[in-house]
Amino acid sequence: MRKQRDINHTMRSILIDWLIEVTEEYKLTLQTFFVTVGYVDRFLSEMAVQRSKLQLVGVTCMLLACKYEEIYPPTIDDFVYITDKTYSRPQVMKMEHVILKVLRFDMGSCTPLTFLYYFLNAIPHHDDTKWLAQYLCELSAYDGRRSLGQRPSTTAAAAIVIALHTFELHPLPPALVSVIRQGPEELQAAVNTLHEIFSVYPNLQHEAIKEKYSTARFNRVAEVPPTRHAPILFT
Known part of the structure; x- marks a missing residue:
């Protein structure tokens, strides 16, 4: 979190709480949740994020974790919907590209x-x-x-x-x-x-x-x- 100027640990905790809700809503595995948190923390350690984009980072990390862990992952449109359409499909896809690049496509995760x-x-x-x-x-x-x-x-x-x-x-x-x-x-x-x-x-x-x-x-x-x-x- 040392790179962050616009978000703090409290905002991160609120995001994590919401991600638990999403995990329950879509009946995802607990491993998917932990992998998501790992992606979020790795990304935040490398890239400064505006508070208005923190939820976008979280939902996109969960999308990536679902692709890695779930047999039948929710779609991008499902994740757009769960944010009350705060973000668009193109925004999620663009953030997915950014996260993959920042994480160097190293998506294996030990939780x-x-x-x-x-x-x-x-x-x-x-x-x-x-x-x-x-x-x-x-x-x-x-x-x-x-x-x-x-x-x-x-x-x-x-x-x-x-x-x-x-x-x-x-x-x-x-x-x-x-x-x-x-x-x-x-x-x-x-x-x-x-x-x-x-x-x-x-x-x-x-x-x-x-x-x-x-x-x-x-x-x-x-x-x-x-x-x-x-x-x-x-x-």
Whole structure:
């Protein structure tokens, strides 16, 4: 975000919240959402964007992510419609060309979700742990000020640790240690950061993720309160 003069982290968070709504509206995969966020952040790190074009960047990044991840991706016209026709089809196509050029056509993306399920498969867990960890990964996507630059594998590991700790389970079982392979200082720092995001979230105005994870489909994990302190993993 250092290149940005007309937008800030709050505007980015509003965009991310809207992208979650679009993901739900078009029934896209969660991986598509995370790939979209990755494209947005990579683009914003390279190119200054006017605030009037931020939504255009977001929707075009989602279009590209859908082409990469979805079997039946929405069309350009679908994305024009979802912006209430704020942008035209030619504008989206032009922005698509710009983003591809800035990202050097390097569209492969590793996301927290890639690691989350791999790590979870290594340990016994119940659905509450899975959904809360997934919720925490999505929360981390909102908070660019704290989480930008963090490795996806570290975010996923921290989310699982906090989810286990929240449900009063051992936060770092040996089977998890054997697969995450994170340095202790890096993992503890990520846990502290994500716990802070989890703790301050109820005071933020992000309705899409709250509505999504307050449903029975996700065991209403958005209503689970954070613990008072982050787990201390290493002494």
